Amino acid sequence: MKKIIISTLAVLVACPAFAGINHPNQGSSWQMWGMDPYVGLRGGVSYNNLNYKFDGNKESITDTVIQGRAAMGLEICDTVRSEIEWSIFSKAKDSADFGAAGRVDIDTKLQTLLWNSYLEFGSYKIVRPFVGLGAGVAFTDVKRDGALIDRHSESKTRFSAMGTMGVTFDMERFAVDLAARYNYIDIQSGLHNFGGDIGIRFMF
Numbered sequence: 001m002k003k004i005i006i007s008t009l010a011v012l013v014a015c016p017a018f019a020g021i022n023h024p025n026q027g028s029s030w031q032m033w034g035m036d037p038y039v040g041l042r043g044g045v046s047y048n049n050l051n052y053k054f055d056g057n058k059e060s061i062t063d064t065v066i067q068g069r070a071a072m073g074l075e076i077c078d079t080v081r082s083e084i085e086w087s088i089f090s091k092a093k094d095s096a097d098f099g100a101a102g103r104v105d106i107d108t109k110l111q112t113l114l115w116n117s118y119l120e121f122g123s124y125k126i127v128r129p130f131v132g133l134g135a136g137v138a139f140t141d142v143k144r145d146g147a148l149i150d151r152h153s154e155s156k157t158r159f160s161a162m163g164t165m166g167v168t169f170d171m172e173r174f175a176v177d178l179a180a181r182y183n184y185i186d187i188q189s190g191l192h193n194f195g196g197d198i199g200i201r202f203m204f
Contacts, residue, residue, distance in 0.1 A: 037075075048064075066090040087113075102147055104149065107144075134161065182194055
């Protein structure tokens with residue numbers, strides 16, 4: 001898994017060099033079905049809230065995590081784009097009192113693979129706000145441990161949805177995006193992730 005992650009990031013980091021080969025006044029060097037491709041790298045911080053049920057009790061397991069995202073997409077027109085995005089979140093850790101089970105430690109690992117679509121609006125050429133929606137799958141690993149219970153791990157692939165709003169700074173060959181995001185993952189009684197990130201997209 002680590003080799004795949006390193007290889008993917010190496011390709012994405014190398015892409016900007018190819019993106020800048022063309023003269024800045026020219027259009028994209030190539031297109032896919034009449035649409036301009038791009039790659040994007042994003043990073044930020046988010047707040048995890050997992051509603052965890054155990055031994056007849058439900059508690060909120062919360063933590064602040066770091067998030068990293070890599071995307072490959074197409075600009076369908078000047079204001080609409082669509083992409084496949086892979087996200088990795090650092091481990092979320094928290095503990096809660098579950099009645100007779102006592103104090104239980106909960107660790108959550110999360111990755112998502114989403115298909116996102118964005119709509120930019122406004123008449124400004126460089127600065128434009130945008131909204132976006134996405135759906136896909138989440139790969140989760142939730143572990144629990146405590147003094148009165150055995151250690152237990154549960155890995156699941158579940159539905160995930162994303163909503164976002166932000167602003168993009170379009171520099172023609174690349175764009176900088178500032179975004180606030182909400183992710184929902186269908187595990188336990190629901191995992192809610194609220195965060196913000198900054199990203200850069202390189203156009204070809």
